[in-house]
Structures are given as structure tokens and as C-alpha cells.
Amino acid sequence: MVVETNNEIAVFLGPSCSIEEAKSILPEADYFPPAARGSIYGIINDGYRMIVLLDGLFYGQYSVWHKELLFALDCGIEVIGATSMGALRAAELDCEGVTGVGQIYQWFRDGEIDGDDEVALLHQSSEGAYAPLSIPLANLRWNLRLARRECMIDEQQEARILDHAKALCFQDRMMEVVLSPLAKELDVSGLQKWLETHGEDLKKRDCLEALRFAASRIATLGPAQPPRLRAYETVHTLIGIEYFTHERLNAICAKRQGKAMPLSQYTERVAVGDPSYRSYLRARACQRLINGWARELHLEITPAPILPQWLPNRFDLAHRRATGLTLIDIAREGREAAFTAGVIGSLSSPASRSLVSDIDRQLAEAGFSAWGAGAEITHLDGRLVYTLRRLGREKGILPDENEDADTAEAALHYLEWVYRTGLQHFGYTFDAATEILLAHQFADRLDDILGLRAAS
Structure with missing residues (x-):
């Protein structure tokens, strides 16, 4: 069944945050599951003026195609990317007009990180709810930096944990697994507890920042731009x-x-x-x-x-x-x-x-x-x-x-x-x-x- 909508914003969202929390920031949007190849084409004629790409599929299905996003831009649709697949595609296409938001986007843009596995995670999904089962590498990087600043670990220990985590498949990145190289030299359970208590969900933080940015853009959306032919x-x-x-x-x-x-x-x-x-x-x-x-x-x-x-x-x-x-x-x-x-x-x-x-x-x-x-x-x-x-x-x-x-x-x-x-x-x-x-x-x-x- 085709759903008619008067909303001008489409958001592709998965495990980065709950739909309820997203709607509390950006209620005037239609929410879609994580984007796959063809997802942008699928809504290209539905009247949207803005697409906010947050989550996308990496594993078991083709990822959203760069040229879909270029096609949306050329149709006069504003495209914002952040937190996960959106951050990766924004870093690749910001010179073409995609607007990137958040720390993860900046890391990709500046070359500090370069793999799609940085934002990939294993999760359960049920009726639009996504429960994370593994740790995104980008989140781990962020929280290890916080731990080093608090002298919980030193720079060499931080590097060893990251090297070990990077060598693991994204599906196997559980906290107790990624911390295992330090088991003989410090209190791993204490570090794990500290990370769980004081750590931040960087992907969620970037997600919320992107939604707030999109909300601020609604009032400033000018008339639709004419199509651009490449x-x-x-x-x-x-x-x-x-x-x-x-x-x-x-x-x-x-x-x-x-x-x-x-x-x-x-x-x-x-x-x-x-x-x-x-x-x-x-x-x-x-x-x-x-x-x-x-x-x-x-x-x-x-x-x-x-x-x-x-x-x-x-x-x-x-x-x-x-x-x-x-x-x-x-x-x-x-x-x-x-x-x-x-x-x-x-x-x-x-x-x-x-x-x-x-x-x-x-x-x-x-x-x-x-x-x-x-x-x-x-x-x-x-x-x-x-x-x-x-x-x-x-x-x-x-x-x-x-x-x-x-x-x-x-x-x-x-x-x-x-x-x-x-x-x-x-x-x-x-x-x-x-x-x-x-x-x-x-x-x-x-x-x-x-x-x-x-x-x-």
C-alpha cells in the first residue's frame, strides 16, 4: 500500500537511536528503516525536500549507492548524513553537496578513520526497535580516549585494544572480547564497568545532533531547486x-x-x-x-x-x-x-x-x-x-x-x-x-x- 504523506523530510534510522527519541526532536518527518541500495530511488518521487541518512545496511545486502544520493541532490533534495552510513557517504560526497554532521563524519572526512566497519554493529530488530549486540569501533575509539584522559589506560594500551578490535569481525566486537589483550596487566572488569558507566554512545550523539540540525533547516528551506543534469x-x-x-x-x-x-x-x-x-x-x-x-x-x-x-x-x-x-x-x-x-x-x-x-x-x-x-x-x-x-x-x-x-x-x-x-x-x-x-x-x-x- 502506498502511504500518502505531507511531510517534506525522510529519515533513514536504525540502531543509532529510537524512533520515539528521534520524533521528539524531528516530529515532522517520515521514518524509514536503514537504507539499502535502491532506498533513495524508492522515495525520489514522494515529494521530499530533505533526506536525512543516518543508518544503512552493510552486511547481507547491498549498501545505498553513491549515485542515488547524487540523483537526490540533482532533483533539488537536500541530503544530510551522520552517525553511520550517513557519515560515511557524507564524507565521500560532501564536495558534491551532501551535508555531513557530527564527530564520526569529521573523522571520515579527515581520514582519521576509513573503514565502513568503524560504524557497523550486530543488532536485533523487532518492529522498528534495534537492540545493539556488539560495539561499533567508532564508539570504542571515542570511549577509550575518554578513559585515557581519566588515566584509566595509557596511550599504548589504547592502541593495543584498538588494534585487537580492528582485527575482529564487527559482529564479534563485544566489550569483554576487545579488552582481553589487557587482562594480565590491569583490572579489565573495572575498566569495562567504567566504560559502561562513563562512556558515551557517540553514534547516538551524532544522530541527535543531525536531527536537531535538520529541524533547524526546515524553516530555511527555500523554493525547490531546478533539476541539475550531470x-x-x-x-x-x-x-x-x-x-x-x-x-x-x-x-x-x-x-x-x-x-x-x-x-x-x-x-x-x-x-x-x-x-x-x-x-x-x-x-x-x-x-x-x-x-x-x-x-x-x-x-x-x-x-x-x-x-x-x-x-x-x-x-x-x-x-x-x-x-x-x-x-x-x-x-x-x-x-x-x-x-x-x-x-x-x-x-x-x-x-x-x-x-x-x-x-x-x-x-x-x-x-x-x-x-x-x-x-x-x-x-x-x-x-x-x-x-x-x-x-x-x-x-x-x-x-x-x-x-x-x-x-x-x-x-x-x-x-x-x-x-x-x-x-x-x-x-x-x-x-x-x-x-x-x-x-x-x-x-x-x-x-x-x-x-x-x-x-x-
């Missing part, structure tokens, strides 16, 4: 440099009719061979190669204004939640459509108008409709086909070295050769199922993919 978000990624496809399709969900379904489940059911997609898929292939080749040729292109269909205000939160279409998807597609229009405009000439008209006529005769699925995103027309072949010739990419005639037949033959050869042959990724998914996300018609068309 280099890896370009539609035209070379093979092997496509960062998000698998994780995003499996983690971002369409949340409709009380259910959440990963986008991958839609792509698995797409009928790629459906003739109604023929025009759309060829148009998308044209757009992909036109933009890629224009960039490879270093053409000086002035992008056209963002087309009306890709203005973000068309896709409100309800639309994005229902379809899994993200702000980054919208911004990226708007940018690429504007760039395509700029390329077409720069290569158009009075001499090409007759050829473009002839291509349009033959497309219509061949049944390439401009009204099929995805037509609002892009549709196959003479300008696309002409521009594709023009750029292909400039790059020397031709099916037949002797085929150089400027005819509609030659241009259409070129389009079919390129499409059937496949974009991977030219160095670009092109997955028909995800392209079709985008068309249905855009139109908010995902049910059509599942074969659930309502009777008209």
Missing part, C-alpha cells in the same frame, strides 16, 4: 558508461491504485514488436544518433527553447508518483529535444525543403503514423531522417560507399539500415523497452503496458 545523465551515453538503468528500473516505482510496482516489471511486459511503436522507436533512434553525432562532430549548436511538452509544470507530483517519471528524466528529455531542434535548424536550408517534403510523403505512404505511441515525445518526419543521413555522411558512416544520391529513397534506406544495424554498433545504448516505457510514463498510461485498457 554528464552521466545525458541520453547519449557510450556503452559501458550508462550508470542508472538497472538500479533505477528496479528501485523506482510507479505508485498507482495503492500499489507500488518497479519500472522493471513494466519493461518486462512491453510488447516491443507491436507495430504501433514502429514510428516512435525509429524517431527515438534518430534523435539519439543525431544528438550524439552532432556532439562528436563538435558542431556549434544553439539549442531551441525547451518544448512545451517537456516543461516541468506539466508533470506534477501526482503524475510523477503514478508513473515513476522523475524530475531528472523530464529535464534530460527536455534538454535533448531542444538540442535536436537546434541541430535540425542549423542543418536546414532552402535547398533541403523539397527533399524533406518528399521524405514526409513517402513516410506517410509507408504507414509511419505521427499519432502512434510516443508521438507527443517525438515523431518520425522528414527533418529527422534528412538530418540523420546528413550527419552520417559527415562522419563517413554509410551502408554503401557508392550510395550518395540526395533522394528520399536513399534517406529512408539509410534510416532502415541504421535502425536494423542497431545503435550499439555505433557506440550508443538503445533499449526499445525502456524507450516505450518512457512514452507511457509521459502519457500516464502505464496500464496499457499491462494489458489493462479500460473499455471505452
Whole structure:
């Protein structure tokens, strides 16, 4: 069941402190279990303005991915990290905009500690309550420093305990075990009792500090920032440099009719061979190669204004939640459509108008409709086909070295050769199922993919 919320803050919390104590500081938040890979993607369309990452999974499940946090930042969401996984990721990504809070974050940032086992611990969990069964190494470091300042141990003894603890698996770090190297030279039971009585839970302290910091930020959150597109978000990624496809399709969900379904489940059911997609898929292939080749040729292109269909205000939160279409998807597609229009405009000439008209006529005769699925995103027309072949010739990419005639037949033959050869042959990724998914996300018609068309 999809839970509707009006809260603007999402907190990922586990054993660092109890939810009750956290809510006493930050009641205006939604609380989630420790983050795993995909957790950030899973809430990216739920309207949150701030994510507070505290606890995350280290063992037995993939940890939350760095690029999920970058994706959240690029969607205009503020990200705060502290205490555990949050401190580690903040130290790795503070230069990208993640805000780190607390002592543990500072240790990671300054290189004083560098292992994820510093904050890992074994715990029991039941109905959102987490009972620690082992000692986090970061907590041990902090409390041994306190003990040394009180002359309970000296510097060499502190180092020996830490070396011994570091050599243990995080699950085996019980107090009596980590103190065992000193059993013959001091009162270990007395030291253990002192640590339990006078020691501090550093992870909890940092956790509470981060929650208070987040509470102080609520009033100062300005208007949502526009999405930021990074280099890896370009539609035209070379093979092997496509960062998000698998994780995003499996983690971002369409949340409709009380259910959440990963986008991958839609792509698995797409009928790629459906003739109604023929025009759309060829148009998308044209757009992909036109933009890629224009960039490879270093053409000086002035992008056209963002087309009306890709203005973000068309896709409100309800639309994005229902379809899994993200702000980054919208911004990226708007940018690429504007760039395509700029390329077409720069290569158009009075001499090409007759050829473009002839291509349009033959497309219509061949049944390439401009009204099929995805037509609002892009549709196959003479300008696309002409521009594709023009750029292909400039790059020397031709099916037949002797085929150089400027005819509609030659241009259409070129389009079919390129499409059937496949974009991977030219160095670009092109997955028909995800392209079709985008068309249905855009139109908010995902049910059509599942074969659930309502009777008209």
C-alpha cells in the first residue's frame, strides 16, 4: 500500500537511536528503516525536500549507492548524513553537496578513520526497535580516549585494544572480547564497568545532533531547486558508461491504485514488436544518433527553447508518483529535444525543403503514423531522417560507399539500415523497452503496458 504523506523530510534510522527519541526532536518527518541500495530511488518521487541518512545496511545486502544520493541532490533534495552510513557517504560526497554532521563524519572526512566497519554493529530488530549486540569501533575509539584522559589506560594500551578490535569481525566486537589483550596487566572488569558507566554512545550523539540540525533547516528551506543534469545523465551515453538503468528500473516505482510496482516489471511486459511503436522507436533512434553525432562532430549548436511538452509544470507530483517519471528524466528529455531542434535548424536550408517534403510523403505512404505511441515525445518526419543521413555522411558512416544520391529513397534506406544495424554498433545504448516505457510514463498510461485498457 502506498502511504500518502505531507511531510517534506525522510529519515533513514536504525540502531543509532529510537524512533520515539528521534520524533521528539524531528516530529515532522517520515521514518524509514536503514537504507539499502535502491532506498533513495524508492522515495525520489514522494515529494521530499530533505533526506536525512543516518543508518544503512552493510552486511547481507547491498549498501545505498553513491549515485542515488547524487540523483537526490540533482532533483533539488537536500541530503544530510551522520552517525553511520550517513557519515560515511557524507564524507565521500560532501564536495558534491551532501551535508555531513557530527564527530564520526569529521573523522571520515579527515581520514582519521576509513573503514565502513568503524560504524557497523550486530543488532536485533523487532518492529522498528534495534537492540545493539556488539560495539561499533567508532564508539570504542571515542570511549577509550575518554578513559585515557581519566588515566584509566595509557596511550599504548589504547592502541593495543584498538588494534585487537580492528582485527575482529564487527559482529564479534563485544566489550569483554576487545579488552582481553589487557587482562594480565590491569583490572579489565573495572575498566569495562567504567566504560559502561562513563562512556558515551557517540553514534547516538551524532544522530541527535543531525536531527536537531535538520529541524533547524526546515524553516530555511527555500523554493525547490531546478533539476541539475550531470554528464552521466545525458541520453547519449557510450556503452559501458550508462550508470542508472538497472538500479533505477528496479528501485523506482510507479505508485498507482495503492500499489507500488518497479519500472522493471513494466519493461518486462512491453510488447516491443507491436507495430504501433514502429514510428516512435525509429524517431527515438534518430534523435539519439543525431544528438550524439552532432556532439562528436563538435558542431556549434544553439539549442531551441525547451518544448512545451517537456516543461516541468506539466508533470506534477501526482503524475510523477503514478508513473515513476522523475524530475531528472523530464529535464534530460527536455534538454535533448531542444538540442535536436537546434541541430535540425542549423542543418536546414532552402535547398533541403523539397527533399524533406518528399521524405514526409513517402513516410506517410509507408504507414509511419505521427499519432502512434510516443508521438507527443517525438515523431518520425522528414527533418529527422534528412538530418540523420546528413550527419552520417559527415562522419563517413554509410551502408554503401557508392550510395550518395540526395533522394528520399536513399534517406529512408539509410534510416532502415541504421535502425536494423542497431545503435550499439555505433557506440550508443538503445533499449526499445525502456524507450516505450518512457512514452507511457509521459502519457500516464502505464496500464496499457499491462494489458489493462479500460473499455471505452
